[in-house]
Amino acid sequence: MAIQIMSAAFTGIKGVLVTVEIDITRGLPALNIVGLADVSVKESKERVRSAILNSGFDFPVNRITINLAPADLKKEGSLFDLPIAIGILLATKQIIVNDINDYLFIGELSLSGELKKVRGSLPVVMEGIENKIEKFIVPTNNAKECSLVKTAKIFPLDNLKQVVDFLNYKDLMPYKQCRDLEILINEELDYEDVMGQESSKRAIEVAAAGGHNLLMYGPPGSGKSMMAKRIPTILPSLSQEESLEVTKIYSVSGKLDGNCGIILQRPFRNPHHTISRIALVGGGNKIIPGEISLAHKGVLFLDEILEFKKSVIEILRQPLEERKITISRHNGTVEYPSNFMFVSALNPCPCGYYGSYEKQCSCSDYERRRYLSKLSGPLLDRIDIFTAVNLLPYNKIAGVESSEKSVIIKKRVEAARKIQEKRFSQDVIHCNAEMGQKLIKKYCHLDNSVSKIMELMYDKFNLSSRAYSRILKVARTIADLDSSKNILDIHIIEAMQYRKFIDERII
Template sequence: MLAKAYSNAVTGVDGYLVEVEIDLSQGLPSFNIVGLPDVAVREAKERVKAAIKNSAFQFPVKRVTVNLAPADIKKKGVVFDLPIAVGILAAVDVVEENKLLDYTLVGELSLDGTIKRITGALSMALATKDEGKKGIIVPYENVQEASVVEGIEVIGVKSLEDVIDFFNQELEAIEPVTESWQLNGEYQIDYQDVKGHEEAKRALEVAAAGNHNLVMIGPPGAGKTMLARRLPTILPPLTKEESIEVTKIFSVIDKLPSEQSLIKTRPFRNPHHSISQAGLVGGGRVPQPGEITLAHRGVLFLDELTEFKRQVLEILRQPLEKQEITLTRSAITLTYPCEFLLVAALNPCPCGYYGTEGRECFCTPYQRKKYLHKISGPILDRIDIHLEIPQLKAEELTTYRQGETSAEIKERILAAREIQTQRFKDTSINYNAEMNTKAVEKYCLLDEKAEEMIKEAINRLHLSARAYDRILKLSRTIADLAATEIITIEHLGEAIQYRSLDRR
């Protein structure tokens, strides 16, 4: 008596198909699971036995062997409870097998036969679709999340009995829940909440338009975090594909809000500076995604950048360049995506008040230099915009004019991104920030006056060759925001202002 059912498992953030084979043979009653199961999978035996019994079915008094294929990949987690139970029932002909093979099943069983929520349902549903199956059976609590995948049936079930009824056609096919897809996620915050800081808002606009990483320098309480938090609100809305990518990641680590099927807003990750290497880029025996992956398609905000352990910051170099992180452990090698916009914040000096009006800074020049040198050149090299955030006086705040809303700013950014998409459509570049020296030469054309100005600027402000490239890239983005092809002194001048660390 042989039966088969399909299930899914997840490595990294991607799902794959698992065949669950069940063989019943004569002999002393026993129950074995093979196919590199971990402890949680092996313990499925007890849950399956109890669940079948408590759902008023009979557990076969036979020698039961379960194989999870492909047999050479380690299986972990509890999602195989359901396919094993259903497979056993198919082997004893309680379930009709032909329909069973069109679906994949995932779910954790409790002893009374109810089915509990699992992690990674979205990735599994996607794998189901890729494998050409007709549908997926998921725990009822996961149905919202899985039903994002179009083109397959997503059946949410509450108990083992539901599943059996479904396959024996006693249960009316459950209407797949399809949430109407809205492009715009709603944010609770807006740039209009921030008074003053017009320069900073503009710089963030440039950062968002060209995907330029950014560092903010300012005294404590100046509003750095407030400004950074609002950055996702002006980034272009997630496309459906992007949204699925993000949701997959959060689904795998079980951080998906239960009432939400898809994450529609760009993530904003704000790890504390005590974070470890593994916490930041991901790690573990079977590596789990770290903060940079959770910030995928969103913003990674590193507050108090100088307080982060140096080694922790150094490992950011490669991910920043490649936009993915490959973690190799003895058991497994996984690649997680991490395409994020880096926003860092730091104080101008150890006491925090250098350059602040009305506050004396007691740091010596040497201390200040040492403080800023905590950030290594290679990291700083990947940050295009340096922005000074001054502390605004409370009594002056009321006099500032009303700022723009995030929506207004976003409109300009969308236009600028469109220009970039057109410009780079035949290249591997996506945004201005990704241009290499050659591309800078090709795409950043200056008019005569601007040409003169940059030469003068290099002399007078002692800019390095590195700064030169960055300034041109930024001017490109600024010109894109103004929808002009040739860079003029207006654009160039503004770009030069965003390189304040080059002048210290």
């Protein structure tokens, strides 16, 4: 009779239960794996054979068939090694366990029988719990991320021999339970360290408060990336639900190290300009999430954005709009969330000093235009706030005045976000930046006098309708920071400032 062992795989960041069936019959010795297994699963034959022998058990000299169900799900990765090995030991009666289907098994085996860490254990455990499985046997190095799931009983083990001993003498092993979340604050980064730059800091605060995308421009050394890196310190803290979602992405990427079970801080991703399309948006042979998903709920920062290949930047358009990325593959598609705040920085011209008081720009008009032409209209259209960052005059750097701490700015940001949560409680969005035309109409109403000012600016600066909506959304956020129910003229005028690009051009 065939033996059944519960295991699981994942697609995107969602776990899927998989039943591993093992049947041993007489015949020429062979081991076959069926059920849409890819190369990495097929390789497990050799690992399982060596692991069983090297752990002191016998490997049957019979015909072994392993079926992974459901058959229509493409299975990849090495996480079925452990359930396959346990199934073979049960089928050959080398161990006898009555309640084997109370457990879900995942783990890669080394040739010597050690259990090695696998990708995606967090979504796997979450899926198990949804299907009323409570007990999980996992590699020790996966234990921390798995124990984030309340009600899961996690049994972390080091090798195949230990798993067998555990199944024989269960009561000797305590399980790991869900830990309380400890809040770690990155103490090293703080806006307190950023001298001057008050207008840019204000622009960043507005961007953080409404979840708006931001572009900073200014000469090299003016502190653009220093300010960008500190954005997560003023964003609202992650809720437990958000933490789990972000951690799932890192779990399937294999990017959680043993010490860190859960992601508690909003991610800040800062890929280099040589990054490939796949590394940025995800995909590849093994299909793993890209930087845009690793930045989910946090910040994606592209420094020197004009140095990136145009094709790489263009690919951001879809995820910026849809806040998720769909990756097509030969059988079906995988979807990863990618709802991030997009922050970028650039020098205003090739030499970097155009418009600066400190140094003369040495570029020609033509060079400057050609340089900026790399920024496509559709991408610029997705940026709500532009801010110029200038080199600081000496008296600002040498001055003793201290800057505001991140925690104080964060309090204001959180208050503004609370107003937005309440506003959008009946809608599917969370912050002002996510408003579409319909919601802009609903929530960004202007009184007569304010509407007149807007009309004046619209005509004077020849605004596009896109720019018009962006100004309204940003003005809504500024009003929220002000705890003002109505959008006032000062809010509109400040929002207008953030449409000013290089050359004082309004876009």
